[in-house]
Structures are given as C-alpha cells and as structure tokens.
Amino acid sequence: xxxxxGRSNRVKRFLVLEDGTFFEGEGFGSDEYRxxxxxxxxxxxxxxxxxxxxxxxxxxxxxTYPLIGNYGINRDDNESIVPHVFGFVIKDxxxxxxxxxxxxxxxxxxxxxxxxxxxGVDTREITKKIRAIGTLKASFCNSESEIEEVVEKLKNxxxxxxxxxxxxxxxxxxxxxxGKKIVVMDFGIKLSILRExxxxxxxxxxxxxxxxxxxIMDLHPDAVFLSNGPxxxxxxxxxxxxxxxxxxxxxxxxxxxxxxxxxxxxxAKTYKLKFGHRGGNHPVVNLETGKVxxxxxxxxxxxxxxxxxxxxxxxxxxxxxxxxxxGVRHTKxxxxxxQYHPEANAGPQDSNYLFDKFIELIDKEERHA
Numbered sequence: 001x002x003x004x005x006g007r008s009n010r011v012k013r014f015l016v017l018e019d020g021t022f023f024e025g026e027g028f029g030s031d032e033y034r035x036x037x038x039x040x041x042x043x044x045x046x047x048x049x050x051x052x053x054x055x056x057x058x059x060x061x062x063x064t065y066p067l068i069g070n071y072g073i074n075r076d077d078n079e080s081i082v083p084h085v086f087g088f089v090i091k092d093x094x095x096x097x098x099x100x101x102x103x104x105x106x107x108x109x110x111x112x113x114x115x116x117x118x119x120g121v122d123t124r125e126i127t128k129k130i131r132a133i134g135t136l137k138a139s140f141c142n143s144e145s146e147i148e149e150v151v152e153k154l155k156n157x158x159x160x161x162x163x164x165x166x167x168x169x170x171x172x173x174x175x176x177x178x179g180k181k182i183v184v185m186d187f188g189i190k191l192s193i194l195r196e197x198x199x200x201x202x203x204x205x206x207x208x209x210x211x212x213x214x215x216i217m218d219l220h221p222d223a224v225f226l227s228n229g230p231x232x233x234x235x236x237x238x239x240x241x242x243x244x245x246x247x248x249x250x251x252x253x254x255x256x257x258x259x260x261x262x263x264x265x266x267x268a269k270t271y272k273l274k275f276g277h278r279g280g281n282h283p284v285v286n287l288e289t290g291k292v293x294x295x296x297x298x299x300x301x302x303x304x305x306x307x308x309x310x311x312x313x314x315x316x317x318x319x320x321x322x323x324x325x326x327g328v329r330h331t332k333x334x335x336x337x338x339q340y341h342p343e344a345n346a347g348p349q350d351s352n353y354l355f356d357k358f359i360e361l362i363d364k365e366e367r368h369a
Contacts, residue, residue, distance in 0.1 A: 013118045014147060015089060015126075018137040018154035022147050023126065027140070028093060029110025029117035035157045036060040036086030038138035039300065040127045042279030045071075046346020047106070051088065051115070052079040054167040054188035055256065055298050057230040058160040060087035060138050061278075064127055068119075070094040072102030073109040079190040079345065083113050084167055084230075087140065089126070093119040116140050134274045135300070163230035164188060164239075164257075168209040175204035180362050183207055183221040187229025187239075187257050192345035196355045197225065210238060213245035223251035223362045226258025228341065233260035233270050233301060240264045247333055251365050253358040254337030256299055262313070262337045263328060269307035273324070276300035277340075280347030283320040284327075284340060292320065295340035296347025302339065303328060334365050 013027030017038065037059045041050055044065045050056065068090040088110060097105060110117050118140060130136065137154045141147060160166075167188035175194060179201030184194070187209050197204055205219055209229070216224060224246055233240075243265035246252060254262045260270045277297040284295045303325040308315055317327030317338055327338040342351035 012142065013116075014141050014144065015118050015121055016139055016141055016147055016150040016154065017129075018151065019133075020151050021129070022144075023118075023121040025118040025120035026093075027116070027118055027142070028107045029088065030114045031116060031142075032114050033116055033140045034086045035137055035139045035154055037135050037159060037300075038062060038089070038126075038130065039135055039276055039278055040064055040123075040130055041298075042281060043296075043346055044280070046280060048073055048077040049079050049192075049346045051085055052077075052083045053190055053298060054080045054084050055190075055228050055230045057084035057163040057167050057188060058086060059230075060089060061085055062089035062123055062126060063091075064123055066091040066123070067094060068092070069106035070097055071099035072097030073104050073106060074099070074101035075103060076101065077345075079192060080167070080188075083115065084163075085115060087138070088115055088117040089121060089123065090117070090119045091121065091123045130275050135276065160231065161235045164209050164236060167230060169206055170208060172205060172207050172211075175206065177201045177203040179203060180222040180359060181205070181220065182223050182225050183216050183219055184225045185209060185211065185216075185227060185239075185258075187227045189227035189229070190341070190343060190345065192343040193227060193255065196343045196352070200355060200359055202359075209236070211242070213242045213249070216242075216246065217249055221250060222366070223253065223358070225358075226252065226254035226261055226337070228256035228258065228298070230257070232272070233257055233264055236261065247330065247335055251358075251362050252335040252337075253354075253361075255341060255343075256339060259328060259337035259339045260301055260303060262330075262335060263303040263308075263311070266311040266313045266330070268311040268313055268328075269304040270301050271304050272301055273299070277319070277321075277324075280344070282340065284317050285320055287316055287318060293350035294348045295326075295342075295351055296344045297340045299339055334361050336361070
C-alpha cells in the first residue's frame, strides 16, 4: 500500500474551552466537531492505543508529550474496532512517520474515523489550566467569530451519561479456549485485556454490559471478569445490582470501571477526580508487599477510601502521587480489583502478574469447593 505523506490543505482551527479560553492552531483529521470532556495523558508513546481505548468515549484527549504521529498508525495496536474518542489535541504533528509497521498517517486515520484534531497549541499551558481548575468541556471551531457561540453551546451541554451503552458489545460472543471459562462483562473492554486472558488459555464468553446475574451464572462460569469502561460508575445502577448479586456466587476480577463497580456494589462510594489519572508512568504501591509498580492508568473517578470502612472491602493498592485508592479486595469472597491497567498497552508491564493471580484464585476456589 502506498502511503501518502504531507497535507496540502492546511486549515486554521480553534480549541475552545467552556470558560471562554481558546487556542489557535492547525486543524488535522476530521472536521466533525462534538462537545467532549478535555483530559490530558502523560504517556510518551502509545497514541494509537489511547485513541482506540473506549474508556475515552465522550472525551477530547490531549497528549502532554510534544511530538505525536512519528511512527504512524499500524493494524496491530488498536484497542477497539471503532474508536469513540471525540477529539485529539497535540503540540507537534509529524507528517512523515517512519516505522516498519506504519500503514497510514495519523491525519489519514483521524479523517477515516471521524475524529477532529488540532496541533500547534500550547499543551503545557492547557495542562496547567486543567490541573488548576479541573477538566473542562471543550470543542472546536474554524474561525474566531464562532467562539462565542461555541462557548454558549459548551455551557448548555451536559457530560454524557450513556457511554457504556455506546461502547459495549450488543450481543454475546465467544473467544474459545481450553482453560477456565470466564464470562467477561464488556463495558468498553480493551482488546489487550482479552488477549491477556486468552494467552492463559481462558475460554471466554463476552457479554453485553446489561446482562443479568442469572444470565451470567446460567453460563456456568469458573469466574467473571469486569472490564474497563468510560463514564461515571454511579450512572450504571442496574449493573451495580448485577455485580452485587454476583459477588457471593463466583470469583471476580475487575479492572478500572470494574473496580469502581465492585466498590459501589459493596456499599462503598466513588468520586470524580479533579483531573484524573491518565498516562503510563503512575507509581502504585502494593499495600501487602510494599512493592512499588509503575502502572498504566486511565480513569477520572476513584473509590473513596473512607467509605471502605463501612464495606466488606479493604484497599490493596494505593497511588503514590495523590494517595488515592488503586485497588480493593473483598474480605469474605474471592473478589479483587485494581483501578489501573495491568495489561498496559501502552505502558509498563509491572502488573501483568495480576492475570496469573486471577487464574490462581480460580484454582484455589475449585480446590476448596
């Protein structure tokens, strides 16, 4: 396939924030603009995995690392089939990527997937603003005369509350294996999580987010996995009840949104972080061993540590940057979860052992059955 480099039609584009601040830059990608929550990611690589991570549904992602696009887009690093990110903001765009796996430019990919982008803006200044006042709603426009209208639209537009419905599978599907039968509740699962489970021989059955506890247990699983996903976990009231019913019945492992749902189902609470944890360089301490792991993270909500006192959960991992909760385990049942991403992609592999821990916990429960 011949790759077309360079862009002949450069266009001015503005990134507009709900507080009236705007930044002028160069437009690339699509020109289909939507209102999204502007968040930043501190990873130095992995922009393709980030763009295709459906936990970013409804968000406009800004990379703090300046040079993006230098290795293009390939067919192997997608974390979903259809991306649901609402926009992409970067400092410097590389129009001529160089990598042996490169198949198309970032600009061409964003156009094909209807994702608008902007480059040439001061991402450092925007990041400092978000860190100071919290995440903001944002969108794009093509001329300064449109900014006032866009700001008004941002003020009158609520954050999404149906992201999981948008990104979850609509029907049950299998990923056959010869090992443990795992029912995977899909809230926007990353493909690399499925690959990690498949590497361990798991016989996977992926189900929609609104599958009931009875429907899940009728599949006779050895365990249930609760995936990552976008949005406020408190919006998923029916899912919380489903998880509450599942906890006494089977082994459960949750990641990211799955961790928050286990907390809410166990009568703990969650809250929205000021600007979230997004990047591949977040230190977390294992409270049992004292070992520090560098983790990949992508979450805007966290489990309230104080609320754990009135539940059957205890904190198992803690963030070293802000001391927030990064993992829980159940004191009565074989249920555990982490807020970060042990599958990484992109990011460090320090926590990959948690998938082995999941299989070991299933084995342990089978021996005691």
